[in-house]
Amino acid sequence: MLDVQRVREDFPILKRQVNGKPLVYLDNAATSQKPRAVIDALVSYYENTNANIHRGIHTLAEEATREYEEARAKVARFIGARSARSIVFVRNTTEAINIVAWTWGRTSLKPGDEIVVTEAEHHSNLVPWHLITEQTGAAIRAIPITDEGTLDLDAARRIIGPQTKLVAVAHMSNVLGTIHPVAELGRLAHAQGAKLLVDGAQSVPHLSTDVNDLDCDFLAFSGHKMLGPTGVGVLYAKTELLESLDPLFGGGGMIREVYLDHSTWADVPERFEAGTPNIGDVIALGTAVDYLSTVGMDNVRAHELAITTYALEKLHEQREVRLFGPSDPGLRGGVVSFYYADVHPHDVSTIVDQEGVAIRAGHHCCQPLMKRLGVPATVRASFYLYNTDEEVDVFTRSLNLVRGIFSGAGVR
Numbered sequence: 218m219l220d221v222q223r224v225r226e227d228f229p230i231l232k233r234q235v236n237g238k239p240l241v242y243l244d245n246a247a248t249s250q251k252p253r254a255v256i257d258a259l260v261s262y263y264e265n266t267n268a269n270i271h272r273g274i275h276t277l278a279e280e281a282t283r284e285y286e287e288a289r290a291k292v293a294r295f296i297g298a299r300s301a302r303s304i305v306f307v308r309n310t311t312e313a314i315n316i317v318a319w320t321w322g323r324t325s326l327k328p329g330d331e332i333v334v335t336e337a338e339h340h341s342n343l344v345p346w347h348l349i350t351e352q353t354g355a356a357i358r359a360i361p362i363t364d365e366g367t368l369d370l371d372a373a374r375r376i377i378g379p380q381t382k383l384v385a386v387a388h389m390s391n392v393l394g395t396i397h398p399v400a401e402l403g404r405l406a407h408a409q410g411a412k413l414l415v416d417g418a419q420s421v422p423h424l425s426t427d428v429n430d431l432d433c434d435f436l437a438f439s440g441h442k443m444l445g446p447t448g449v450g451v452l453y454a455k456t457e458l459l460e461s462l463d464p465l466f467g468g469g470g471m472i473r474e475v476y477l478d479h480s481t482w483a484d485v486p487e488r489f490e491a492g493t494p495n496i497g498d499v500i501a502l503g504t505a506v507d508y509l510s511t512v513g514m515d516n517v518r519a520h521e522l523a524i525t526t527y528a529l530e531k532l533h534e535q536r537e538v539r540l541f542g543p544s545d546p547g548l549r550g551g552v553v554s555f556y557y558a559d560v561h562p563h564d565v566s567t568i569v570d571q572e573g574v575a576i577r578a579g580h581h582c583c584q585p586l587m588k589r590l591g592v593p594a595t596v597r598a599s600f601y602l603y604n605t606d607e608e609v610d611v612f613t614r615s616l617n618l619v620r621g622i623f624s625g626a627g628v629r
């Protein structure tokens with residue numbers, strides 16, 4: 218069981234006030250807050266260890282290299298990867314998916330081939346494929362979402378066929394919260410000789426993740442959504458697949474030998490980490506992974522399931538609220554999206570901010586999904602291990618303000 222009050226003590230920002238009220242941070246799907254240990258890891262790196270890695274043979278360079286590579290090993294263990302060589306450090310999920318598009322996609326796709334996505338994808342798992350299909354002549358197909366906000370698996374079985382070369386899907390929707398059956402999609406993809414790319418931006422921070430269970434060929438995720446710093450993310454790929462790919466970026470650190478007219482590549486993962494990497498942030502991501510591992514991802518999930526169940530109950534009580542996504546909390550993570558009567562989500566967000574409540578309003582980088590839902594935008598509250606039922610109460614009570622203002626009364 219997770220001791221939320223103890224966990225909260227670890228997050229300095231949770232002590233601050235916003236508009237004179239205690240901060241209620243419910244925008245975790247956008248980015249998470251950072252525990253003291255992660256902030257300390259960053260400061261300690263710059264105070265004690267700062268040096269460029271891999272090529273130096275002085276003490277600081279060796280220490281920085283060791284800490285950087287230890288972070289790689291921690292991340293590998295965290296997602297069950299058999300080898301740390303499968304882990305490439307990148308900036309974020311977006312960069313990871315773009316790298317797959319421009320390495321594997323550019324050389325593997327041709328006219329007649331298809332990339333299968335879903336209607337619920339984040340733009341970062343759509344736009345890179347738009348760019349690459351323009352280059353290669355391949356096409357994109359989307360698995361529809363049911364009215365319940367789940368994936369239409371019968372349609373998936375019809376859509377994934379011999380022409381499919383890649384199934385690229387988010388494990389958890391950042392709008393509906395739906396946890397998609399990615400392992401099942403992987404079986405369908407692999408039966409056709411296609412690859413499976415999992416966008417783990419919302420799942421890796423919240424669900425225990427094992428790349429062997431998912432049998433994914435690629436997994437992309439961001440450090441900043443899992444208690445780590447911004448500016449560091451991860452591309453996991455099966456080692457032999459990674460080894461078969463040419464680099465995207467050329468420069469220092471990714472070569473074996475360089476001549477004036479050509480070069481040869483370093484082994485993986487260095488082949489994909491050209492130039493000086495984000496050393497301090499990678500090391501701090503390692504600390505974030507330690508933190509989550511100590512808490513236990515099953516505890517994180519159990520806590521989020523409980524708080525999401527509670528939030529859905531409270532929101533159901535408000536007749537102005539039109540909820541999206543599965544009604545069964547077991548099918549979803551800690552993300553709750555809704556539309557509040559005829560009030561624009563931006564207005565809802567601005568009003569609850571007066572009560573110290575941070576939520577998100579907008580299309581959440583999912584314009585095709587907004588069209589499917591028939592709304593311009595949604596209000597989204599998203600939870601993490603430090604959120605409490607009391608915070609859900611503050612949030613749902615603050616919605617009364619919205620009702621008050623928009624009914625013309627202006628009172629609670």
Ligand code: PMP
Nearest residue numbers: 309310311339341387391418439
């Ligand atoms: N995919 C999903 C499902 C996301 O929720 C996000 C972040 N909102 C991303 C991709 C992109 O993450 P980043 O901005 O860190 O690259």
